[in-house]
Amino acid sequence: DAGVIQSPRHEVTEMGQEVTLRCKPISGHDYLFWYRQTMMRGLELLIYFNNNVPIDDSGMPEDRFSAKMPNASFSTLKIQPSEPRDSAVYFCASSLLETQYFGPGTRLLVL
Amino acid sequence: AQKVTQAQTEISVVEKEDVTLDCVYETRDTTYYLFWYKQPPSGELVFLIRRNSFDEQNEISGRYSWNFQKSTSSFNFTITASQVVDSAVYFCALTLTQGGSEKLVFGKGTKLTVNP
Numbered sequence: 001d002a003g004v005i006q007s008p009r010h011e012v013t014e015m016g017q018e019v020t021l022r023c024k025p026i027s028g029h030d031y032l033f034w035y036r037q038t039m040m041r042g043l044e045l046l047i048y049f050n051n052n053v054p055i056d057d058s059g060m061p062e063d064r065f066s067a068k069m070p071n072a073s074f075s076t077l078k079i080q081p082s083e084p085r086d087s088a089v090y091f092c093a094s095s096l097l098e099t100q101y102f103g104p105g106t107r108l109l110v111l
Numbered sequence: 112a113q114k115v116t117q118a119q120t121e122i123s124v125v126e127k128e129d130v131t132l133d134c135v136y137e138t139r140d141t142t143y144y145l146f147w148y149k150q151p152p153s154g155e156l157v158f159l160i161r162r163n164s165f166d167e168q169n170e171i172s173g174r175y176s177w178n179f180q181k182s183t184s185s186f187n188f189t190i191t192a193s194q195v196v197d198s199a200v201y202f203c204a205l206t207l208t209q210g211g212s213e214k215l216v217f218g219k220g221t222k223l224t225v226n227p
Contacts, residue, residue: 031213033213033215042217042219042220043202043217045214045215048213048214050213055213056214089154091156093156095213098144098161098206098213099144099146099158099161100146100158100213100215101158102148102155102156102157102158103155104154104155105154105155105156107154
């Protein structure tokens with residue numbers, strides 16, 4: 001079975017542009033998580049969903065960030081407008097029974 | 112509040128040495144899970160092991176072994192006969208099962224470098 005799939009793997013954009021990150025969880029998993037990893041702050045949980053419903057978005061840094069999960073096999077994390085401080089690796093993870101499996105990450109650079 | 116402490120920021124060993132990565136956790140919950148993840152230089156996060164709070168049996172998987180001790184709130188990870196491919200950042204994490212939360216609380220990671 002395929003693991004968690006994320007796209008794009010790398011994204012370079014200019015400040016002010018909209019960025020959309022995509023995630024396909026492992027089939028059958030009922031939880032989906034979005035994390036951000038930076039050297040300064042480590043791994044931060046941004047938001048997570050259960051059965052496509054957002055459960056906790058307390059980690060979303062500000063209104064420029066939004067996440068959706070329109071169905072069980074797809075989620076997006078959108079940043080609009082992007083800023084240089086959003087540069088980080090963004091991970092998506094999914095789980096069924098407590099264990100989270102991570103995607104390969106999207107490395108975002110905002111110039 | 113829940114917390115995971117990995118006191119060793121970086122460890123450097125020579126190939127074939129044994130190395131232990133420490134993990135100490137804090138929680139008031141009686142039911143919880145502990146995890147170890149590996150992040151190699153390529154960047155992905157790889158799940159290694161899960162242990163629930165009611166199972167204190169140590170586990171061995173090849174050169175990897177884990178020592179869970181509730182009395183000291185520790186979940187240490189030992190690599191026997193380390194290899195260069197073991198070089199990575201290793202994260203210990205804690206999750207809760209009470210209240211329906213599925214959040215993971217991560218330690219800050221220990222960077223292991225295995226030199227040839």
